[in-house]
Amino acid sequence: MSKDDAWARVAGKGLYPVEYARWLLTPWRGLILPPSRIVKRLGLKPDDRVLEIGCGPGYFSPAAALACGHLTLFDCQDGMLDIAQERLKARGLSNFARAPGDAKALPFTDSSFDAAFMVTVLGEVGDADAALREAARVLKPGGRLSVTEQMGDPDFISREELKMRAAKTTLAFERNFGPRFFYTANFLQR
Numbered sequence: 655m656s657k658d659d660a661w662a663r664v665a666g667k668g669l670y671p672v673e674y675a676r677w678l679l680t681p682w683r684g685l686i687l688p689p690s691r692i693v694k695r696l697g698l699k700p701d702d703r704v705l706e707i708g709c710g711p712g713y714f715s716p717a718a719a720l721a722c723g724h725l726t727l728f729d730c731q732d733g734m735l736d737i738a739q740e741r742l743k744a745r746g747l748s749n750f751a752r753a754p755g756d757a758k759a760l761p762f763t764d765s766s767f768d769a770a771f772m773v774t775v776l777g778e779v780g781d782a783d784a785a786l787r788e789a790a791r792v793l794k795p796g797g798r799l800s801v802t803e804q805m806g807d808p809d810f811i812s813r814e815e816l817k818m819r820a821a822k823t824t825l826a827f828e829r830n831f832g833p834r835f836f837y838t839a840n841f842l843q844r
């Protein structure tokens with residue numbers, strides 16, 4: 655992809671380009687979305703098996719891996735998975751696996767995970783309903799899906815739209831965190 659094409663993708667709707675992955679790792683993000691806060695909202699237990707959908711370069715991944723038993727990094731771009739994996743290894747973490755694929759058709763069996771999360775991913779997937787359905791499918795009954803969205807992202811999905819879409823799946827709304835312009839909404843698989 656040319657630099658101009660990549661830039662158009664950062665500024666516009668659609669897949670976030672791996673060429674600009676490092677921007678997602680800027681410490682400035684910590685002012686609004688510190689990894690510790692996002693992971694706390696997931697309410698993880700030490701033995702939990704966790705799926706990070708659209709992990710990107712792994713800004714949130716080390717904090718999640720530290721708080722759970724096993725983390726699966728999932729993204730449709732191998733370049734993103736490479737960077738996320740390096741970040742975990744650099745911190746001496748080994749309780750993780752990586753898996754490439756499409757969030758609309760997750761390559762995991764039903765009820766595989768205790769928790770799943772996605773941060774600024776859902777609107778990028780192309781079919782948010784399918785992504786929510788798939789996330790629900792791979793969660794164990796009682797498992798938690800945590801979706802974080804940030805206004806300003808060209809693919810932002812409002813809290814109201816998210817709840818409306820989730821209501822069409824087997825996910826039950828649990829609770830909200832944060833203001834409407836950078837919120838997390840948690841759901842429980844029935």
Ligand SMILES: C[S@@+](CC[C@H](N)C(=O)[O-])C[C@H]1O[C@@H](n2cnc3c(N)ncnc32)[C@H](O)[C@@H]1O
Nearest residue numbers: 670678708709710713729730756757773778779
């Ligand atoms: C804006 S980035 C956010 C990355 C990370 N969650 C963060 O907040 O730093 C969105 C990520 O979702 C991934 N993604 C987009 N559509 C996807 C899909 N259909 N299946 C899997 N990953 C997808 C992209 O490759 C990208 O890494």
